[in-house]
Amino acid sequence: MKSANELLAGSGSRETWTPLLETATREVFELMLGCQLAVNSTAEEPKPEVTAMVGLAGMLCGVLSVCCDDKAAALMTSKMLGAELGKVGAEVSDALGEVCNMVAGNFKNKIAGLAEGCLLSPPTVVTGSDYNLYSLAESPGLQISLLFEHMPIVITLQIHS
Amino acid sequence: MPICALIIDDSSVMRKIVERSLRQAGLELTRVFEAGNGAEALVVLQTNPVDLILCDINMPVMDGLEFIKQLPGMANAKGVPVVMITTEGSESHVVEALSHGARGYIRKPFTPEQVKEHVVPVLGGKS
Numbered sequence: 001m002k003s004a005n006e007l008l009a010g011s012g013s014r015e016t017w018t019p020l021l022e023t024a025t026r027e028v029f030e031l032m033l034g035c036q037l038a039v040n041s042t043a044e045e046p047k048p049e050v051t052a053m054v055g056l057a058g059m060l061c062g063v064l065s066v067c068c069d070d071k072a073a074a075l076m077t078s079k080m081l082g083a084e085l086g087k088v089g090a091e092v093s094d095a096l097g098e099v100c101n102m103v104a105g106n107f108k109n110k111i112a113g114l115a116e117g118c119l120l121s122p123p124t125v126v127t128g129s130d131y132n133l134y135s136l137a138e139s140p141g142l143q144i145s146l147l148f149e150h151m152p153i154v155i156t157l158q159i160h161s
Numbered sequence: 162m163p164i165c166a167l168i169i170d171d172s173s174v175m176r177k178i179v180e181r182s183l184r185q186a187g188l189e190l191t192r193v194f195e196a197g198n199g200a201e202a203l204v205v206l207q208t209n210p211v212d213l214i215l216c217d218i219n220m221p222v223m224d225g226l227e228f229i230k231q232l233p234g235m236a237n238a239k240g241v242p243v244v245m246i247t248t249e250g251s252e253s254h255v256v257e258a259l260s261h262g263a264r265g266y267i268r269k270p271f272t273p274e275q276v277k278e279h280v281v282p283v284l285g286g287k288s
Contacts, residue, residue, distance in 0.1 A: 031270035032178065081177050095174045102269045105248030109268070116251050122171070122221065 017111070017157075022144050024107035025155050028099060029148065033079040038147040045145070046072065046152045048129050050092065052100035055121035060114055061160040063135070064104040066096060072151040097123030103155060136160065163191040164212040164284065169202045169228065170246070171220040175269075179215055179246060179276070186277035199228025203235065210237045213284060216263075218247040218254055226254065229261045242283035246271070 029037050050073040053065045068076075070092075077095035078085045101123050108114040135141075141158040166183060168176045176195045183190060194209055196202035200223040202216070218225035225245055232238045244265040245258045255266050264283040267275060 028270045031272050077174065080174055082181055091174050094172050098172045098175050101248050105268075106270060115249075116253060120219065120248065122219070 018142050018144060020110045021103075021107050021142055021155060021157060022146070024110060025103050025144065025146065027106055028102045032099070032102065033076060035079060035149065037153075038150075040145040040147045040152050042152075044152045046154060049073070049127065050096050051126045051133075052093075052096040053124045053126070054097075054100045054104040056104065056108065056118050057121070058114075058119050059117035060108070062141075063156075063158045063160075064100060064107070065156045065158070066100040066103060066153060067156070068096075068148070068153040069151065072148055072153060075149055075151070093125040093127060097125050100125075107157070163189040165192045165194070165210070166190055166213045166215065167194045167196065167202060167205060167209075167211045168215050169196045169199065169220070169225065170217040171197050172217075173197075175217070182271070182273040182276040183215075183280065185273035186280065188277075188280070197222075199223030199225060199231070202228055203231060206232075206235045206237045208237075211241055213280065214238070214241055214243040215246050215280075216243055218245055218249055218258070226257055226261070229258060229263055232262065242285075244279055244283060 026037050029035055046067060047069040048067050049070040051065055051067045053063050056062050056064065073092050073096050074085060074088050076099060077088045077092045080095050081088065081091060101120065104120050108118050135158050141156050143154060143156045145152055145154050168179050170176045170179065180193050194205045194211065196205050198220040216225045216228060229243055232243065242264040243262060244267060245263050246267045246269060248269045258266060265279040267279050
């Protein structure tokens with residue numbers, strides 16, 4: 001079985017995976033939320049109030065996360081459900097988990113061998129910003145920052161092996 | 162023709178999206194049953210006949226592949242088309258689901274048009 005590093009080498013490089021991660025994210029937002037993500041040309045980072053994570057295991061081991069603030073998470077949920085923003089409540093974690101799940105799935109399906117050779121865990125969602133995330137990752141992750149309705153969201157792929 | 166659908170997914174948000182996509186695809190839904198996993202869906206089918214089943218693959222308790230293997234034992238599911246909806250792009254999952262009777266396969270993310278393309282043909286004129 002190829003390791004993540006061999007996969008990275010075989011598929012080009014980290015530089016080729018980052019645009020795939022961005023495309024995978026954009027497709028999910030376009031198809032499931034009906035909106036276009038914009039380039040985040042500012043250095044603005046979201047308040048990490050909602051963080052959804054999906055584990056990857058197999059040929060690629062790691063964690064893909066989607067992080068945004070409460071307002072962005074509620075608006076994503078509202079768009080997914082086709083419901084008014086004010087009526088969105090408990091579904092936010094479910095919705096963010098699904099967004100993360102679809103981004104992870106869409107990303108791995110774009111890399112030869114990963115669709116078959118890598119499985120996804122059920123999503124985990126952390127709410128609240130008073131936490132520290134510690135990773136034993138062996139390599140620096142891939143990270144992209146995009147704007148969802150003028151609000152920053154960060155997608156990170158932490159690669160473990 | 163109005164139809165009755167069973168939507169199986171562990172995400173309630175995704176179940177709502179699938180239902181909305183079916184309506185946007187022009188299907189007239191008289192009733193929609195929801196289940197959070199395959200085991201819940203089998204309970205629903207014990208007492209409720211349906212015309213269409215849309216089923217996720219990765220779910221806790223009983224996943225979509227196990228659910229479809231158990232369907233032949235359900236009288237209310239006889240001849241009912243099953244379309245799998247999943248994030249997984251694995252060819253082996255597709256082959257396994259199809260070999261156990263699934264009639265189609267939709268990969269998330271999807272558009273209402275893609276749902277229509279996969280669902281309408283398997284309804285055999287019921288839509």
